[in-house]
Amino acid sequence: MLIITCPWCGARPEVEFRYGGEAHIARPADPSALTDAEWADFLYNRTNPKGLHAERWRHIHGCGRYFNALRDTVSDFFVTTYKAGEKRPDIDASSGGSK
Amino acid sequence: MQKFSGFELFRRALGGHKSWQPQWRNPEPKAEYDVVIVGAGGHGLAAAYYLAKEHGITNVAVIERGWLGGGNTGRNTTIVRSNYLFDESAALYEHAVKLWEGLSQDINYNVMYSARGVLMLAHNHHDEISFKRHVHANRLNGVDNEWLTAEQVKEFCPPLNIKSMRYPIIGGALQRRGGTARHDAVAWGFARAADSRGVDIIQNCEVTGIRRGPSGAVEGVETSRGFIRAKKVGVSAAGHTSVVMAMAGLRMPLESFPLQALVSEPVKPAFPTVVMSNTIHAYISQSDKGEMVIGAGTDAYTSYSQRGALHITAHTLDAICELVPQFRRLRMLRNWGGIVDVTPDRSPIIAKTPVPGLYVNCGWGTGGFKATPGSGHVFAHTIAKDAPHAINAPFTLERFRDGFLIDEAAAAAVAH
Ligand SMILES: Cc1cc2nc3c(=O)[nH]c(=O)nc-3n(C[C@H](O)[C@H](O)[C@H](O)COP(=O)(O)OP(=O)(O)OC[C@H]3O[C@@H](n4cnc5c(N)ncnc54)[C@H](O)[C@@H]3O)c2cc1C
Ligand SMILES: [Zn+2]
Numbered sequence: 240m241l242i243i244t245c246p247w248c249g250a251r252p253e254v255e256f257r258y259g260g261e262a263h264i265a266r267p268a269d270p271s272a273l274t275d276a277e278w279a280d281f282l283y284n285r286t287n288p289k290g291l292h293a294e295r296w297r298h299i300h301g302c303g304r305y306f307n308a309l310r311d312t313v314s315d316f317f318v319t320t321y322k323a324g325e326k327r328p329d330i331d332a333s334s335g336g337s338k
Numbered sequence: 339m340q341k342f343s344g345f346e347l348f349r350r351a352l353g354g355h356k357s358w359q360p361q362w363r364n365p366e367p368k369a370e371y372d373v374v375i376v377g378a379g380g381h382g383l384a385a386a387y388y389l390a391k392e393h394g395i396t397n398v399a400v401i402e403r404g405w406l407g408g409g410n411t412g413r414n415t416t417i418v419r420s421n422y423l424f425d426e427s428a429a430l431y432e433h434a435v436k437l438w439e440g441l442s443q444d445i446n447y448n449v450m451y452s453a454r455g456v457l458m459l460a461h462n463h464h465d466e467i468s469f470k471r472h473v474h475a476n477r478l479n480g481v482d483n484e485w486l487t488a489e490q491v492k493e494f495c496p497p498l499n500i501k502s503m504r505y506p507i508i509g510g511a512l513q514r515r516g517g518t519a520r521h522d523a524v525a526w527g528f529a530r531a532a533d534s535r536g537v538d539i540i541q542n543c544e545v546t547g548i549r550r551g552p553s554g555a556v557e558g559v560e561t562s563r564g565f566i567r568a569k570k571v572g573v574s575a576a577g578h579t580s581v582v583m584a585m586a587g588l589r590m591p592l593e594s595f596p597l598q599a600l601v602s603e604p605v606k607p608a609f610p611t612v613v614m615s616n617t618i619h620a621y622i623s624q625s626d627k628g629e630m631v632i633g634a635g636t637d638a639y640t641s642y643s644q645r646g647a648l649h650i651t652a653h654t655l656d657a658i659c660e661l662v663p664q665f666r667r668l669r670m671l672r673n674w675g676g677i678v679d680v681t682p683d684r685s686p687i688i689a690k691t692p693v694p695g696l697y698v699n700c701g702w703g704t705g706g707f708k709a710t711p712g713s714g715h716v717f718a719h720t721i722a723k724d725a726p727h728a729i730n731a732p733f734t735l736e737r738f739r740d741g742f743l744i745d746e747a748a749a750a751a752v753a754h
Binding site: 276289 | 578740
């Protein structure tokens with residue numbers, strides 16, 4: 240089980256959280272302007288990287304809030320977590336991962 | 339190829355079994371092939387076999403970063419069935435079941451296909467109406483599937499506890515032609531059969547890039563053992579599909595998750611069929627070695643760690659102990675994980691891509707072992723003809739753009 244640090248509540252076990260998928264996928268501002276291909280990209284296509292992944296988590300059995308995390312998908316090591324709305328920290332895969 | 343038969347076994351026994359040869363070669367990669375398949379899992383090997391057998395294309399390489407069959411093919415719980423809801427899926431999985439039934443003869447390798455039945459348990463009203471809907475839909479598609487009452491479930495699989503549990507069993511859907519096959523034998527059998535028709539299987543060779551020419555078309559693959567030229571490249575890399583397709587600049591409707599399984603110590607025959615329960619999430623069958631083979635769920639988050647968390651397996655064992663109380667005393671021997679590539683509608687993609695010469699077979703998620711021969715068969719057709727077979731025509735990448743999802747996810751919420 241992973242230990243995940245909620246930016247509000249601190250370190251808690253994984254079972255307190257829900258995974259929310261890839262982060263920083265903004266809902267289109269003007270949906271009717273999109274082509275079908277752009278919609279498909281928004282709805283279905285995912286980066287699914289082997290390495291650093293920016294992703295959403297929700298502390299559902301805690302404060303209930305969404306936040307973002309950078310995790311190495313090979314080691315499952317959490318490089319950092321940060322509040323929703325904040326920019327993705329400028330960290331590359333070499334820092335901290337694979338512990 | 340040395341043919342396997344009872345007579346050969348007897349004859350070579352007289353020589354102390356010393357005259358058997360390796361079942362496939364270990365060739366150096368050639369500079370150029372007509373077709374390169376990325377990934378020597380069951381699907382990639384089957385595609386290579388059918389390319390050679392049905393389409394006469396034998397200048398083929400299957401390139402594998404690890405050892406053949408070491409991916410999900412060698413890690414899965416081997417449940418085979420075809421009682422899927424939608425017409426498109428029923429046709430695809432039934433195509434595979436029909437091939438399973440004659441596969442050992444076709445490839446002269448005992449894949450131990452055992453049609454012992456697959457029984458899906460219903461624990462509530464929703465399960466019941468959903469399973470009955472499947473039974474009716476399957477009948478219309480000529481796929482066997484029948485509804486059993488709780489008593490009939492107990493009769494078909496006596497070890498099951500149907501009453502004294504939190505979610506008692508109220509019935510089940512049984513596909514009698516479903517069952518299991520031996521996972522390693524499937525990979526080895528297809529490898530041997532493909533190799534004997536001239537296919538080069540190149541292990542310990544990772545594809546690190548896909549080279550495209552000025553027109554955008556595929557020219558070949560960069561690998562850890564150098565560049566290999568090919569005008570057609572078929573990607574069959576399961577959990578690593580997003581990574582490989584990104585080499586050609588494509589984003590895929592896929593997410594990769596760890597999925598776990600575990601086996602018990604071997605015991606005498608004690609469990610006659612395959613039992614699956616989606617509601618309390620457990621599935622179990624007994625291997626011919628005697629181990630109880632138990633499938634757990636996926637982790638909640640995407641990962642390539644090939645491990646999976648302990649609370650996921652613990653959750654499944656809770657359910658197994660309720661379903662079959664006498665198994666509480668069984669010791670678990672091993673558990674492991676594979677990385678499964680999951681699509682939004684839980685149906686696979688077997689298709690051409692926007693890149694000329696690049697084909698993809700992926701998105702089998704938690705349930706593609708059962709499709710191995712069928713998938714390889716239609717993927718080979720797609721590559722050879724540069725056009726899909728009628729059976730895989732609906733399973734395109736574009737269905738996500740055009741809104742033609744084949745939503746088995748909503749239909750069954752089924753794992754595996
Ligand atoms: C625990 C578990 C239980 C399962 N249970 C069932 C079940 O009961 N029934 C069922 O039908 N399905 C089940 N599945 C799903 C099933 O295992 C898969 O859908 C199926 O085996 C996929 O076959 P494949 O040949 O596509 O993939 P794999 O066997 O994973 O083959 C893909 C190959 O590609 C190789 N590869 C990846 N990247 C590269 C690269 N860059 N270069 C070269 N090679 C590369 C990999 O090393 C791998 O060997 C289960 C899966 C798991 C993990
Ligand atoms: Zn919190």
